[in-house]
Amino acid sequence: MIRYSCDLCKRDLDPEHDLRYVVKIEVYAAFDPTTDGEEDDRDHLEEIQDILERLEDSDSDQVGDDVYQQLRFDLCPECRKKFARNPLAREAAKVFDFSSN
Numbered sequence: 001m002i003r004y005s006c007d008l009c010k011r012d013l014d015p016e017h018d019l020r021y022v023v024k025i026e027v028y029a030a031f032d033p034t035t036d037g038e039e040d041d042r043d044h045l046e047e048i049q050d051i052l053e054r055l056e057d058s059d060s061d062q063v064g065d066d067v068y069q070q071l072r073f074d075l076c077p078e079c080r081k082k083f084a085r086n087p088l089a090r091e092a093a094k095v096f097d098f099s100s101n
């Protein structure tokens with residue numbers, strides 16, 4: 001049986017009792033549409049598509065990490081709540097100060 005553990009708090013998740021949440025993060029370079037006039041969104045989507053296809057062809061994990069990156073995490077319900085509140089891990093103190101005490 002596959003055992004999962006939370007990637008944030010590291011506690012083991014019991015598949016029979018604990019809900020497990022999967023967080024998938026896609027980070028990819030944004031290609032701003034050029035202002036040439038004739039270009040439209042379709043062109044830069046194709047450009048991204050080309051890059052993704054090239055990445056799929058490539059065997060190297062190193063290629064394109066700064067162009068396209070996919071991350072996957074398993075989270076327990078508590079950590080999922082924390083993540084949903086602050087997905088970019090911004091300074092929690094400032095954001096949530098008003099609710100302390």
Ligand SMILES: [Zn+2]
Binds near residue numbers: 010
């Ligand atoms: Zn957790």
